[in-house]
Amino acid sequence: MQKLYQDSIAIVRCYGKPSLFITFTANPKWEEIEHKLLPHQSASDRPDLVARVFNLKVQDLLNQIRHKEVFGPWLGWVWTIEYQKWGLPHLHLLVFLKTDHHFLTAVNVDRFISAEIPTGSDAMSHELRGIIQSTMVHTHCVGGNEKALCMEGLNPLTTQTCRKGFPRQFQPETIIMEDGYPLYRRRDTAQCFTITVRATEGNVTAIIENQRVVPYSPYFSLRYKAHINVEVGGSVKAVKYIHKYIYKGGDRATAIVVSDHDEIKRHLNGRYIGPSEAVWRLFEFSTHQELPSVTTLALHLPDAQAVYFSDREAPDDLRERLDRSMTTLTAWFAYNSVTADGRGYFYYEFPEHCVYVRKVGWKPRKQRFSIGCMWSASPFMGEHYYLRLLLTIVRGARSFEDLRTLYSS
Numbered sequence: 001m002q003k004l005y006q007d008s009i010a011i012v013r014c015y016g017k018p019s020l021f022i023t024f025t026a027n028p029k030w031e032e033i034e035h036k037l038l039p040h041q042s043a044s045d046r047p048d049l050v051a052r053v054f055n056l057k058v059q060d061l062l063n064q065i066r067h068k069e070v071f072g073p074w075l076g077w078v079w080t081i082e083y084q085k086w087g088l089p090h091l092h093l094l095v096f097l098k099t100d101h102h103f104l105t106a107v108n109v110d111r112f113i114s115a116e117i118p119t120g121s122d123a124m125s126h127e128l129r130g131i132i133q134s135t136m137v138h139t140h141c142v143g144g145n146e147k148a149l150c151m152e153g154l155n156p157l158t159t160q161t162c163r164k165g166f167p168r169q170f171q172p173e174t175i176i177m178e179d180g181y182p183l184y185r186r187r188d189t190a191q192c193f194t195i196t197v198r199a200t201e202g203n204v205t206a207i208i209e210n211q212r213v214v215p216y217s218p219y220f221s222l223r224y225k226a227h228i229n230v231e232v233g234g235s236v237k238a239v240k241y242i243h244k245y246i247y248k249g250g251d252r253a254t255a256i257v258v259s260d261h262d263e264i265k266r267h268l269n270g271r272y273i274g275p276s277e278a279v280w281r282l283f284e285f286s287t288h289q290e291l292p293s294v295t296t297l298a299l300h301l302p303d304a305q306a307v308y309f310s311d312r313e314a315p316d317d318l319r320e321r322l323d324r325s326m327t328t329l330t331a332w333f334a335y336n337s338v339t340a341d342g343r344g345y346f347y348y349e350f351p352e353h354c355v356y357v358r359k360v361g362w363k364p365r366k367q368r369f370s371i372g373c374m375w376s377a378s379p380f381m382g383e384h385y386y387l388r389l390l391l392t393i394v395r396g397a398r399s400f401e402d403l404r405t406l407y408s409s
């Protein structure tokens with residue numbers, strides 16, 4: 001799983017920070033789900049139905065971004081599906097767009113993203129207003145509800161505030177902060193609605209204004225009628241955040257199995273997964289994707305590569321196998337020894353221009369695109385670490401000796 005994280009960081013190295021960070025949650029009230037429920041069923045009884053519909057919507061969303069280019073030319077993405085134990089599946093998606101530094105402007109942010117309750121009087125604004133009010137408003141901590149999850153983890157002796165920063169300040173214009181994050185426009189438009197929430201001191205009626213709107217894309221909110229948070233200016237922290245769900249693994253639990261027949265109690269230590277994850281896995285839907293693909297690049301000292309052989313292999317065959325053994329690193333040296341066209345590239349850049357074929361070596365790339373990612377090495381790994389450093393500053397090396405040779409001496 002660490003490997004997936006390294007791959008995603010390789011995409012960040014190649015394309016820079018992600019342009020957009022999107023969180024999409026299934027909506028149990030989707031008509032595709034409600035129409036298929038049997039009498040007396042609710043969506044929570046049918047995780048299979050929720051998973052199928054959500055998977056189709058996720059594929060549509062990805063298609064909108066990649067092929068319809070709703071945010072502009074697409075370069076790549078990293079996404080993962082997260083499952084709550086008793087809740088609905090989520091998609092966390094980082095999008096890399098072909099943009100330059102002019103992309104992150106207040107005008108562009110306002111074109112794609114809003115953090116306000118729609119005010120228009122036309123039919124589309126009316127529909128969008130209903131969707132935003134029911135799906136894109138942060139109401140957990142309305143009325144200072146100290147039991148809200150977003151209030152967790154703070155010092156109980158101090159006044160509790162929302163971890164997600166709601167309610168936000170009114171903001172007359174979108175401003176791009178120095179760190180690249182925007183403060184979204186939240187004008188005091190007097191557009192509001194009331195809700196009743198359970199607070200610490202009982203039910204309270206609260207007025208919701210633009211201060212509690214979660215940033216959204218009007219186009220996506222109208223299209224998917226669900227919670228779909230769209231924000232610009234993702235960071236490396238966001239890459240770590242979405243990978244948290246991949247490498248944490250399933251939750252662990254101790255279960256006691258009681259048998260009526262022989263009254264034997266058995267304790268089982270194991271992992272458990274919720275119904276939405278269970279059906280997602282049974283249907284073999286994708287749970288993670290990185291595009292473009294990442295080519296893993298071997299990192300080893302001279303004659304220290306892994307070679308696989310059978311313990312019944314004859315000594316001569318074994319010798320031949322060792323002589324012929326090839327890794328992406330030794331094949332890179334070999335390619336540069338006979339061909340000059342790759343000598344301008346670093347090892348980690350090589351998969352962008354060439355493709356590695358097992359037992360054959362590197363060949364010029366004719367189609368598709370891939371990003372290289374060397375195995376990581378910490379300073380505690382000594383020679384491995386210094387080898388990796390050399391590979392990041394020497395282009396087109398032809399051998400280990402060439403790699404460590406400066407000015408031909």
Ligand SMILES: [Zn+2]
Pocket residue numbers: 138140141148150151162163164165166
């Ligand atoms: Zn909150």
